[in-house]
Structures are given as C-alpha cells and as structure tokens.
Amino acid sequence: MKNITANELRDMFIDFFVSKGHKEISSSSLIPENDPTVLFTTAGMHPLVPYILGQEHPAGKRLTDYQKCIRTGDIDSVGDPHHLTFFEMLGNWSLGDYFKSEMIEYSFEFLTKVLGIPVEKLSVTVFKGDDEVPRDEVAAKKWEALGIPKERIYFKGREDNWWGPAGETGPCGPDSEMFYDTGREPCGPDCKPGCSCGKYFEIWNDVFMGYKKEKDGTYHEMDRKCIDTGMGVERTTAVLQGKKSVYEIEVFTPIIEGIEKLSGKKYGDDEEIDTSIRIIADHVRTSVFILGDQRGVAPSNVGQGYILRRLIRRAVRHGKKLGIDGVFLPDLAKIVIDLYKKPYPELEEHYDFVMDELKKEEEKFSQTLTKGEKEFEKMLPNLLKGNSRVIGGRIAFKLYDTYGFPIELTKELAAENGFTVDEKGFEEAFQKHQEISRAGAEQQFKGGLADHSELTTELHTATHLLHAALRKTLGTHVGQKGSNITAERLRFDFTHPQAMTAEELKTVEDLVNDAIKRDLKVTVETMTVDEARAQGAVAFFDSKYGEKVTVYTIGDFSKEVCGGPHVTHTGDMGHFKILKEQSSSAGVRRIKAILEK
DSSP: OOOOOHHHHHHHHHHHHHHTTOEEOOOOOSSOTTOTTOSSOOSTTGGGHHHHTTOOOTTOSEEEEEEEEEOOTTGGGBTBSSOOSEEEEEEEEEESSSOHHHHHHHHHHIIIIISOOOGGGEEEEEEOOOSSSOOOHHHHHHHHHHTOOGGGEEEEOHHHHEEOOSSSSEEEEEEEEEEEEOOOOOSSTTOOTTOTTSSEEEEEEEEEEEEEEOTTSOEEEEEEEEEEEEEEHHHHHHHHTTOSSGGGSTTTHHHHHHHHHHHOOOTTSOHHHHHHHHHHHHHHHHHHHHHTSTTOOOOOSSHHHHHHHHHHHHHHHHHHHTTOOSOOHHHHHHHHHHHHTTTOTHHHHTHHHHHHHHHHHHHHHHHHHHHHHHHHHHHHHHHHHSSOOEEOHHHHHHHHHHHOOOHHHHHHHHHHTTOEEOHHHHHHHHHHHHHHHHHHHHHHHHTTTTOOOHHHHHHHHHHHHHHHHHHHHHOTTOOEEEEEEOSSOEEEEEEOSSOOOHHHHHHHHHHHHHHHHTTOBEEEEEEEHHHHHHTTOBOOOOSOTTOEEEEEEETTTEEEEOOOOOOSBSTTSOEEEEEEEEEEETTEEEEEEEEEO
C-alpha cells in the first residue's frame, strides 16, 4: 500500500477520473448559494443538487472535483482524535450516464490499483432491502466478481446504506460503503464494518440514485439514474499512512507544531493537552476557510458568522488553557494558508481579511471574558447570602451561553470564593441545549434542500434583478455576499459601506419592477469563464481557467453566472417589494424582499 499525502491523494483521484472521461470542476463556496436549508456546504454533492435533479451541467455528464466542506453538528465533539469541522471531500458524478456496475469497477480499480490497497484489507456494505426497495444484489454480485469474498460483503439497512432524498421527495437510492481493515482485534463476535471500535475505517461511499420518492411515500425507479460518490481526504490519507488519527497527517502536523511553539506544551504527552491542541488546530483551520472563502463571512451573532465566532472563541479558550498569552490565531492562520494556498488560492487572495477578522475577534473575546467576570461578581453577593456553597449548573450554563464564559473559568472563580460548581447540572443544561440545537439543525436540513418550486424559482430570479438594480443604483462595487431563499421571501447580502437611503431603496424597487413589467426573456448559455468575463457577466470567478459555466441573461438588464433555477420570462413574477434593509456585518448590507401576487 502506498504512503500518500493529502495533496497526492487529491491529485491522484482527479487524474484517475479525468482519465475515465470526467471533467474536473471547481470547488464551490463553503457558503451555499440560494439554499436556506444549510449554513455551509456539507458534502461534495451539495452544490450539484440542481444537476442531479435534471438540469444540464455545462461540463457534461461525467464530473469530478475536490470540495471544501463543513459540518457543524459535532463541534463540541472536536477534540478527540477523529472529529473535524472542516474537511475535504473527493467526488465523482454520473448525471444520467454510467451507473452501478461501472462505478463499482472504478472504485475497485482506484482503491486496489491506484492506491495499492490489498484486496484482503477491503470490506463493503450494500443495501439489504425492505418493503419499498429490493435488496441490492447487483452491487453485491459485482463486488464479489471483482474479488471481494461473500463473507466481507455485508447487507445493511436504510440507516446505513441508503441516501436521500434531501427533502421530502426527490432522487434517492441505495449506497455501497467501502471499509479498510486496520488489523486491530475485533471488539467482539458482532464486530463488522460500521462498528465504532476502530477496526474498520470507512474510506469511500458510492450512492446509486436510481429511485425517486413521491409525496405519498412510494418509490419508483427513474429512467435517468445518477451516481454520487464521496471520499474524505483526511480520513483516507490517515488510513494510507497507517496513522491512528487524522491529526497525525501532514496537513495538521505544521499547525500542531505552531501550537507547541506558542504554548511550550508538547503534543502526545498528556491527553488533556492533546485535546486542547486538536481543538485549536481544527478550529483555526475551519475559521481560515470560512473567512477566506469566495463568499467569506465575518464573525457575528447569526448564521455562518455565529458558527465562526463559536469556533474562534473555543480555540482562544483552549489557547488560554495551554498558557498562550495575547493574540495568537493569526500566527496559526498563516500556517494554514501556506498549507492550502495552492489548491485553494482564494485563501491567499483574502489574506488581509482573514488576519484582521481573527485579530479583532480575539481582542473582542478578551473583553467578553472581562464582562463574564463582572457578571460573576454581580452574582456573588446573593450566592454568599445562601447556605449552599455550590453554584448551580443553570447559573454556570447561563454564564457560558449568554456571556461566552467558559465553565473552567467559572470553576476557578468559584474556588477563589469558597464555592464549587454543580458540573453535572451544567452538563445536563448543556446537553439539553445541544439536543435542541441538533433537532433544529436536522429540521433545517430536512426542510427541503434545493427546493425548486415555482415560488423559489421566481425569488431566485428576483435576486438577479435585485443584484443588477443595486449595481445600477449604488455602483459596481456592489457584489453578492450570499443569499437565502424560502418560498415566502428572499434575503440578499451585498457589499456596500453604509445604510441605503429611502430614495435609493425606492430606485432599486422601481428598477426591479420595471424589469418585471417589461416581461424580459431569460436565456441561458454555456461558455468558458473567459467568455463570460468578456461578456460582462457578474460572478464569483472561482472556476478554473477554461472551465465551462452557465450564464443566465435577463433581457438587457442582468447577466450572471449561476446554477439556476430561473423563470423563462419575468412578466408573471409579481410585484417586487423590499421589506427591510439592514447591516449584516462590517461592509455588508442585507435586504429582505418579497414578490406580491
């Protein structure tokens, strides 16, 4: 088996699928465009949902890429040897071209021939079937024909080997996961792929989207079947290098060495120290990618900015635990940017923004800690009046949740004043908070990824008209920083240094409504990035040179690079009305608007 770095794995994967007739496409932004269901891009397939649903992709039917991803459901689990918030996902797609048999052949060839993984180290899982969809004998027989023996082909249920649909209805299907046997002793007689003991490491997942779920809950086979795959760069690299943890591979070791230098502590000597070092390493890497993204956001109290703030402040808290004084995250951010500037040049392009925002947030958090100490001092007289010398868990959690005050510091202040803290009560309050947050996140995700209803399609088109109207009214410095669309309203974030006047807002509204009344035709063309640029199309040009993009033109009013969906003409969209204009973050304004019928 080859000892391969993350950079080498990324290149080998792309080269392999390009050799199989796939076109490489660029990594999309971490901030999903026009998708209200998730805060961040969570998987390689996320930006490709419109094309999986049937829209033609400008690059064709066979695609491959490496995609930056963030998953926030387990932020508080980060610190162990395995959890990450930011990760890279390798993927390939067939949009109505090849299907199950060919994909399994590609997977087997890449794993055994390109990566050199011995066949005896591989196990796979396939869908065992249920009342709605039959057992996946096709996948099982294909794996067996390629050399995986029956005893290492496991049939598992929907919770393990089924993907989708993303919303209540839509494309979905069984999947097949590939596992590497680390050679550890099994934890018991029932140990098999999917067991959490560490013997089996999942390295790849092939999703066979051959079904569509209907509103009545039934499934039927689709004529146009799609393939979606995902291979985590960090996890697979760790397997190939024989490492026990993703934090031992070369994309983390320079960051960890930087933390060691700043703190004077050594990684590997003490589990508590190791946990803090891993938290800092993960969180600074994720923060750099959020700040340095094509649609990068600043720390705030809402949405992506809130997650970013949590990550930065948690990293700072653990820096203080390690004895690091002063502002230190920018020093580590330089290491991250240097590690990733080749595959993700946007990080270097936004270098100043990354550094400035990290420094500001660290300094602001120092003030927050001071404020938390003052709040504790305010509570102290009442606490001293009572008979108990235990600070309740709810009080400790309020300091943490409301003021960002770490439980460790609450314990220190309590001890200085002859108190202990009800840590069990704090944990219970914390767990309850997590359950509510996770339920909300799950509901948000289930709310309908890429809802392409008539209303959202009209509102999406309205964002193009709004963007063009803002540039015509305020100037060409205006650029989209993000949008969020539900069936009821649109939200549009854009660069502009100050609040808009009532007169400017009316001008924008009038321009959009005039474009709607003129019943402008919406046309779509496929062209290269250079051609789009030459035609004056507005876009985040994060695509690679020569890569093809889709350009939507709305009459003589708007021309933008976009993935859709759009109306065919503007006349039936209704009356555009701005509800609110407000600040989103420093230098970024936000408009909420509706279409009245």
